[in-house]
Amino acid sequence: MTGTVDRRAIYDAVDERVDEMISFLCDFLAIETENPPGRGYREGAAFLAEAMADRGYDVERVTVPEVVVADHYPERSDHDRVNVLGRKTAAQPGPDVHFTGHFDVVPAGEDWDHDPYDPVVEDGRVYGRGASDMKSGIVASLFAVDALEAAGVAPRGSITQSMTVDEETGGFTGLGYLVDEGYVDEANTDYCVYTECFDASRVCLGHRGVLKFHVTAHGETAHGCMSHDGTNAITAMQALLTRVDEYEDELHDRTTELPVTPSESRRADISATMIDAGYSENVVPDRCRATFYRVLVPDETVEGARAEVDALLADAEAATGVTFEYDEIMIAEPTSASRDCTVAQTYAREAGAFYDDPEFVVSPGSDDQRFVINDAGIEECIVYGPGRLEQAHVEDEYVPIDALVTATKVMAASTADLLTEGGLGDHRPG
Amino acid sequence: MSRQHARTDDELTALIGELVSLETENPPGNEKRAAEFIHGWLTDRNIDATLVDEPYADRPQVAARVGEGAPTVVLNGHIDVVPAGDLDEWSHSPYAAEIDDGRLYGRGSADMKTGVAVGMMTLADLGAEIDAGDRSGSVVFHAAIGEETGEPGTKTLLERGYGGDYGVVLEPTEMRTATSEKGLAWYEITVEGDPSHASRPGQGDNAITNARPVLDALEAYDEEIADREDELVGQAHATITKIEAGTKENVVPEDAVITIDRRFLPSESADAIDDEIDSLLADVEADHGIETSWERTRTYESAAIDTDSDLADVFRRHSAEHADVSTEPWGVKGSTDVRNFVNDADIEAITWGPGKLGQAHTYDEHVDLAAAAVGLRTLKASVRELLE
CATH class of the missing domain: 3.40.630.10 (Zn peptidases)
Structure with missing residues (x-):
């Protein structure tokens, strides 16, 4: 001793x-x-x-x-x-x-x-x-x-x-x-x-890391009885959610060897945690805001995750003709x-x-x-x-x-x- | 334009501006200030007007009558407006009633304070003619509450004795005469999930993810029912107007609530649509292993009167004469209180008024003041003919 x-x-x-x-x-x-x-x-x-x-x-x-x-x-x-x-x-x-x-x-x-x-x-x-x-x-x-x-x-x-x-x-x-x-x-x-x-x-x-952000889809309002005259922000957001679903599958394949506990968490992830749209039952909403919680494994960076989200938004914009506004809430590398x-x-x-x-x-x-x-x-x-x-x-x-x-x-x-x-x-x- | 016309037009413009500047958003149901103004305006002109505190004591509506004889023509307008929404989207403040290039801007300018104003002035002018013994018959006027949220405003006024032989619901139709109107049903669909912390989403079941196939199915349903068409009111629609899920940024949401605005034809019914929604959700549940529930939160049944009715004929002729409006039979795609006249009170009624329906509920809603003035002249001429 x-x-x-x-x-x-x-x-x-x-x-x-x-x-x-x-x-x-x-x-x-x-x-x-x-x-x-x-x-x-x-x-x-x-x-x-x-x-x-x-x-x-x-x-x-x-x-x-x-x-x-x-x-x-x-x-x-x-x-x-x-x-x-x-x-x-x-x-x-x-x-x-x-x-x-x-x-x-x-x-x-x-x-x-x-x-x-x-x-x-x-x-x-x-x-x-x-x-x-x-x-x-x-x-x-x-x-x-x-x-x-x-x-x-x-x-x-x-x-x-x-x-x-x-x-x-x-x-x-x-x-x-x-x-x-x-x-x-x-x-x-x-x-x-x-x-x-x-x-x-x-x-x-x-x-692990976190990237929390809001996305707001900007459509165009219209009365429900002339719904086809507007651009429904919920429908546009649905186009983004579809892409986020595919992205989620990709992220689940992005695993880490590190001993993250519980072991089901040894992968990157993304969840939509909130969504909100609509003023009134009979008005086509011109904006729809969704909140996302993106989890990063230690090999990832917030910058990289941000770039991926940007690409999803650009893709959804191209597909819908609607503008998606990105608004960051919190990051943790x-x-x-x-x-x-x-x-x-x-x-x-x-x-x-x-x-x-x-x-x-x-x-x-x-x-x-x-x-x-x-x-x-x-x-x-x-x-x-x-x-x-x-x-x-x-x-x-x-x-x-x-x-x-x-x-x-x-x-x-x-x-x-x-x-x-x-x-x-x-x-x-x- | 005659001097008489010019003075009347100025008075109409001022009245529309006054009504628009009184914010009467519904929800929450701020009609009282407009009801009191209208009651005062009518009383000042020695018109027998009543503030009706039914169905809600804190949201009075107005009923007024001139004349005692038959026939009685009821002029109906609602004084509530939908909320202005995001103020940043307005280039003209929604309650400033600004006039620019012959248009008056503001929430309610088209839907439907212009209709209310032409109704008030017609009542006053024809009232003077009736009082002077120049004309027989009577005119009843409604300034109703709660139309935008399907509350029993007009329905109550009709039940309380403010009915008649003919009804004109002064919603903006660009002076086309609607003998049919579409029905409307709102559905609230709840998609279940199971909450968990968003760092461990696998421990929960995300209601937003579960809502996706429901949204897909509803979009497909909208496309499918677009094939159903009525000669007068056009296509059936199912529009997703609201969605809400989640309470915290870092928690996988427990449920998602989707609202559908379903417009239906005189040949469809709310009960039949219930069955369609039920079966649509059952299919999505089976295919995706999710749980859903639904309720119909509001219903405005469709309504129709005979295309060749006398009332419609009078309005078609005068609209063609004054404003070169086509005399083709027509139906209105929106839901108006005309169903309370037709379905509930069995009164021959049309939807007819100046202003464009396309302006309703939009940012920078506006009305063309020249069209409003023509609307007033056309309404007076039509009602005069009905009273002959």
Whole structure:
């Protein structure tokens, strides 16, 4: 065994903090940070800033200028966008580790048996909106570092924790903004762990991408009794939908070898999710708007997908003589890290102390990891956190306490591996 | 043009403009402001007019009468208009009643506030003649609500005693005399799906995808029934006028709702069309493994009177004389309240009026003011003959 501490000391330090972690998580969950619209961010950021200041981090709050917010979320720019960063730098130079997570949550909705913002602990679970997605991830990385310190581990380099907003609506004014502004870049970050909910037993390497857009067909109105005098926008849209159906078949053949979970999601896809046309029952509609959700596999790019959609629109225009207007709603590039990268291997090894053969997975959806890999150019970036994917966005959301504890141990041990000379070695307590 | 004509034409133009500038969109049913204006206009002229608060207390309609003797000619117009739609598509603001190059622009200018205006002025002028003892008979006038949405406006007025021997529904026909009108039925078809997150569409069943073969079948149906033709009202049609599906951008939709506007001939019936829709959907369900349901949400039955009726003959002759309109028998392709006269009240009635039906429900809807003025003269001459 190398190093001055072993895993047992780290694990014990985590176990000693379980009550404190649960209490901290409950306080955190009680802060309603629903997005949309993006409320309670200032309060959430204050809570986290104080927690990090108490722990001796150098804390910075990064408020996104309203013009930048308006650019991405024009209807919601009056809500403050406050992100928080804390950094601890060791005297001895070494690698820089960055934990990042988002503290916005999707709206609770109705039909809860529990109060979504009055968290309760029951049957080994903590219930509340954000319990899995993903306030528990933020709690885990904070307490992982606490435990390391308590266990006497003296890491080299630096540890940064960032807590960001707006992931649930694309992350552009959260982690995306921190990357744009240089808070996360190759110079200050060697290893990045995004603590989103993928189960403590899984190391998530990446995610598929998304291109969401509206298409509006512009026909010509007419009274229903003279219907042939108009150009029916619904009929024109039908011509596009037919082409989208064929395109969908093509996309289904565009599969990925990556371990996207569930396995049915190992392919590109497109769905029409909304359609709307018509003013009145007796008026031939001159416009028909459809909304599409295009999923990209990691080998694809948004630019490529856009070009394909353009071609479909051009083809439908040529066939119908109707103009199709394209209007983009949201993009998320696909991304993935190599399973052979150091941070992925380290987390898989440490998770292996608790689970047989921890799984490498790729998310079927999309999250903020892309900003770190694609935009900041940091290849050593994985997603690992205690929350359960199937608990995200559901009623009576919870996180199992044992998953929270285990993930904290895996994060602490992995950080020790990455930041101490020679790591923790191969010995694992039984 | 005589000075008398010029003054009358100016008054008509002002009245059309006044009516158009009162926004009376239906839905939601904003007729009240026009009803009150018309009631005031008639009352100012000492015409016996009533604000009828049936069928809806908050959407009054107007009925008025001049004279007491027989025969009674009923002049009918509706005061509701279809919504203006996308305002950016209008080059003349829909409620500004702007006049440009002899045309008055605005929602309702053709369908059918010009008809309402010529009805009001005919009532006033003939009323004066009747009061002066120059003429016998009576004229009844309707400013009805709810025509655009098939509500019982005209029907209620007829039931409340505002009927007569002849009915003229003043919809824009370019002064052709319609003795037949097409029927109209609206169908709402729901196509089922099963929602899922759009990142995992395979776990759901997309209602929009399922709606595609239904849309295809409806387009084929429209082509098929186009072969059915009536000498007077033309082809049958099935037009897809609305579709709606989905509540969230990232959720595969649970159902899709399609609306069909079905125009039918006097030889067809709503019941027979129900069977056709039923069988069309059954075929699509069987071929594509989807689930659908439907309902008929509105029905305007077709209507026809004898082509050679006296009423039609009078209007054909005067329209030919004043406006050089062909005297060939003709039917109207739209559905009008004339069916309430013919089918429900058993009154010999036609659809006849100035303005072009093709302008109805379009952006930049307009009416030719010269044609409106000729329409007023023709209407007065025709009603005078009927009252002789």
